[in-house]
Amino acid sequence: MSSNYRYVPPPRNNTVDYHNSPYLGPYMAQTNSPFVPPMVLNASPCVSPYTTPYTSPAAANVPLPPSPNPSAASHLHSPYAAPFVPFPASADSAYKPYIPAYQRERRVSWNGPEPHADGTWTYPPRQPPVRQRTRSYNDSPYTIYTTPPSPVHYVPYTYNSAPPQATVEPALHPYLHGSVPRGDIIFDLAGPFQPMKLVGNNQVLPLTLDELGQNATHPPTYAMTISCDRSVPEWPLHLDFRTNNPHNASVPPIKLGDVLSIIHSSLNKRISQYDWATLDSKQEYLVSQAYTKRCKRLGPGELAYRTQGVKQLDFLLGKTKFRGLVPTGDSIESFMIVVSD
Template sequence: MSGPFVYVPPVNPVNYPPSPVHYHNSPYLASFYTDPNSPFIPPLSLSGNASPYQSPNTLNSPLPTVLTPNAVPFPASSSGSAFAPENPWNRERRVSWNGSVAAPTVPNSSWLQPPMYHYRRRSDAAAFPFQQPVDWTSLSPYAPYRTELVQQSFIHPLLNAEDRRNDLILDMSCPSFAPMRNIGNNQTAPITPEELNQLAFYPQAYGAHIYCELIPDLPIDIRYRPLPGYSPIAPPLKVGDILAAIWNDMQLGISQEMWASLDENRELMISRAYTKRCKIWASRGFPSMRNAGVKKVDCLLGKVFFRGLVPTGDEANTLRMIVA
């Protein structure tokens, strides 16, 4: 007996290393250039009017009449009336609560509080000139209640490290910027320009501070720096801005001062990561990788794959980068 049919999408396999993705020259990437470089809809809840259960005027429902614009004909009525049948059967409902009668609810709004009673002023009040006026607000048995609306923020699924379905593949050690997507069966496909142009955050953000626990002293600050010909008004950050900024920053070489400040153990581990990276890409057709020297990606000690961002909650737009 043959096994079940499994559909495999007709996608041509992409050889590794993949072809570079030419992302547009964004002003957010101006500081990361080297010298020798379906809109996202967050899972917001539906409004009250968006549910099909709020109105009978939906699909598979009879059209309303002029006399009953918001009523649907009752199925059990012999006359076709839009109301209850002629002789309905009243079903006695059992009481599901065996305890005492519940107390009336307490109004939680200052508009629903009982009216204030007027207290008659005493006729001998003139004998007490230092009497304090009545504090009407303290006489209310209920404090006014106000709901504070807190706006929730979201990260694009391609950038969210907490999303289990994140299938983004970004090798930060790759000589070219080539974000890929895992489509199953050991096959990958390039991230489309439409996905790179989607908003990275909701609500919109215009800057980000990204750090990694392996290199906390080398953060990535993404700020708008307008280039000649660009508008001085900062556009919102896109997915491509975040990915390209991270890749460009990891391709920067470290300074001589930083190399001299490393201890012997960390210098040895970074040297091993640098040698391993050069050997891997030399076997893939990039023999000149050693000429670029030690890069910032070597400080990750072999963890060169970007796995997403996690909000820290300390400050606005401060994110922690996860690598593997």
């Protein structure tokens, strides 16, 4: 029967085969380097590894090799350091003043003397010193707020009325434009109310209700005065539908159909005996001649129209074709009728 194996450590010698590395930190001032492990490499299991110090009291101190850097040990006076060997100085090792990487631009000084003129270079004349403005608002993206100047006519604590607006003359509807009459509009005041529009190939069509419902002027107007260059009874005509109901604020403006119908109905009224009495002999002859021509032109309805007597239309002396309106200049609501035969 074999016995139990028992570990027997080899005999310990006083010599140590460990050699310190010359590339460790500066340890020449210490007898025992802190980077050197404990001298007791093969410690006994009976010895605690937490013993302080780690080195065995029975082990002698081992001197460390000298430092390979002689300059590092020159000021430590280590007995193991080599003597300090000074090296020759170079041109780059001379003292140089500290120059920062960024330097603030120095302002121009005028305290220096005039540059010496040696005749080779021509120097500009010295300018008087001018103070440079600092960067207060030059680079600011915001606009400096300034109070706007007050107008000359401004009086504080008083009511300033708005300036008068320019009067805009209303533009007539193209069918009513008498300065440039349209050749495709046919409106005979002597016949029944039937304004026509020429569509081509001698074909005519009556104006639609949509066309008659368009505004007579632009901008729209609510009052209009129509006069004539001849003496016609009950003329000039005044159109203002607001007088019929002044409390109604929704009265529409004057339409194209309103102008045409009021002119046609007014000129087709019979005159009174008083109107005939105001005429002289020459005017009576001209009006009677216009009345006879108008009735004969109507053809089969001549007798029926003769029984109606003289109308206001006959005071136009045969000019019964409506051509439009023209402004008179008295006001923006005053116009004159243009007729032709």
